[in-house]
Amino acid sequence: MSTHHVKVAIGMAVIVAAVAYLLLSGTTASTVYFLTVPEVQQQQFALQQASHPIRVAGQVTADPIQWDVRHLSLAFRIGEGEARLPVQYTGVKPDMFQAGVSVIVEGRIGRDGVLMASTLMTSCPSKYQDEKNSPS
């Protein structure tokens, strides 16, 4: 192999290594654990100490939803089966948000067991096809 070849190979290796390094460091720095509502209930105390955020999916329950317009603060509960999880979110209430819709929330569990959510996502409009509203 000529020296030019070695140089080109080194160049390629540097790029591959850079991508791999960025990928791995980025992955460890921004992991979010996916949990279900029952799992959150079980691991309540461990999660209060944990440093990483969690992402929980569930249905907004029929409990009253508290929406404080002045502080853009939204308090509600999500559930799956019997399990319930109180959520406190600050930000604009998503348009699709109402009791019964599936949401994904992301944040940390506070001392009081409330999930302080920094992200609140409702299901994507292209999948807006649930049986409940079906005309049949």
Added chain:
Amino acid sequence: MNDIGAYALRCACVVALYAISMALLGVRLGRHEMVRSAERATYGVFGLVSIAMLALLYALLTHDFHLQYVANVSNRAMPTFYVIAALWGGQEGSMLLWLWILALYSALVVAQHRFRSRALVPYVMATLMLTALLFLTMLIVAEDPFQRLAQAPRDGRGLNPLLQHPLMVIHPPMLYLGFVGFTIPFAFGMGALASGHLDNHWLRSVRRWTLVPWLFLTVGILLGGQWAYVELGWGGYWAWDPVENASLMPWLTGTALLHSVMIQEKKGMLKVWNMALVILTYLLAIFGTFLTRSGIIASVHAFAQSSLGTYFLLYLAGACAISVVLLVKRLPQLRSDHRLESVLSRESSFLFNNLFLVGIMFVVLWGTLFPVLSEAVRGVKISVAAPFFNQVNVPLGLALLFLSGVCPLIAWRKASARNLRRHFLYPLTLAFIAIAVLYTAGIRHIMALIALAICLFASGTIVLEFYRGTRARRLSSGDPVVQAFLTLIRRNRRRYGGYIIHFGVVLIFLGITGSSAYQIEQDLVLRPEASAAVGTYTLQYDQLSSVLQPTYEGVIATIQVSRHGRRLTTLYPEKRLYFAQNQPTTEVALRTSLFDDLYVILAGFEPSGVATFKVFVNPLVLWLWIGGLVIVMGAIIALWPERAVARTGERRAPVPVGAVSAPEESF
């Protein structure tokens, strides 16, 4: 009446099967009339799928709510424009549109190539029809758009109001024209591998067929971003959502392919790599459709949501296996004609550019699939958040932008110090001066500084190249500047079109830099007649008023916008409630300028009239869309047929492919 569509799809299924078997048998047995028959069958599939499309369109326009699809996505109150758009507003309809575009492309390719690429066309048809068969099967078995309801409801549910937007009407067809179009390079690649005609003919044939879908996909992605920006109301245009990532991945490998193809054409190198990119791009396009259509990622409990996943996965595994086997079998015939001679050469810089593009693709794929992967490997579902994508891709993207300035100008084989000085001395100096000036002007955001400097470097190389070319032409022909400039572009559309596309990309990077590094976000709680300052703007909130429309009722806030005491405009952010879906929507109020966008959302209000607004100031966002237009312009210039090509390219003589190396040097 509506059974016509269902029947047409079933017939198309049979005809597609027939086309595949006739094409493959015909080429094996050397029976040309069988291949001819397969060609006609390909046209037939297009005809039949068109009938199905028309049947569904007819059902939508006549409000035939016996069809579940029609009842789900349309209602009587919707304007006709959106009733037509509802054709691709739901799952089944958009799959039908996908299939129809594929059938259209197939018919066009066969018509264009049945004489020109006779050795490849049977395999090309078989590949295209096999893809069509996948979608036909899903449309017939799992996602029937002609599914009937036992009893028709009086009115339909209507299209989701968020999708009732002009951008959402053209975005899906654009995206699909891009996605589906990548099937054609793949089909030609398979044809070359299967037939053993591995010279550069197949590659030349697909050059346009790669740039065309690439252009559509680019436009589709940008329109999607613009829709998210003006309609979803969270102040941004890109969220690294799996659906967005799905469209970005084939775009990245397609972009890599557009570049590395040139190295194979000019130097006969990277043959295996190009074939691999063709295959990868196709698989990613199918995979992207799978991601968006099966709901595997978007929702946590999505595995049972749609039965489509299995079909897609089986097909992907099969297509992947077949193409890899074919590729491995032909490896000895895909040796490079030349070898790399230097790191500082055009060949190497293209290779590096390709590595970056594929690297970014891999990062996006990794981030998108991470929840699934981690669950499979470690049993816990872990996702990576949006910061992951930005953190990893920003440095890679900037390196790529830097290379976009280097690649087109650095010398082939081995760059001399003179070549480097000639092309890069001024642009590099410009970039360093820019860093100094911007730093003294108070810009301390490191990434923004680097990004702006690289933007200047890349545009500097482009401007220099145009300047030198124009000057040379002026000196040789004596034409005035404008004419010399235009002739320069006309004489080598592909090259200068490419530069223009690069310039568009620079503008997009500029927009991304401005809006991500300097976005201002503020919540305002205002009583009527009160005002507040956001950035350099002053917003005065007048009052709320309500409107009643046939499909919705709305509450509108009136806001006077001024800057330094000078009145600029009045904004009307709005909240609507659509009756049919019982769904509120937020209508963003936007004031766009070349410097920044003022973006106001009515977040909520009280009966007293006190309202809460979310306000963003997004610098330079407009340049994203301008960059998109520049890219479209550049791509059209590159695609525009040259007269010389029109003459040689239209040769209709049935020449065996292997013997031909048509002089289609100019694109």
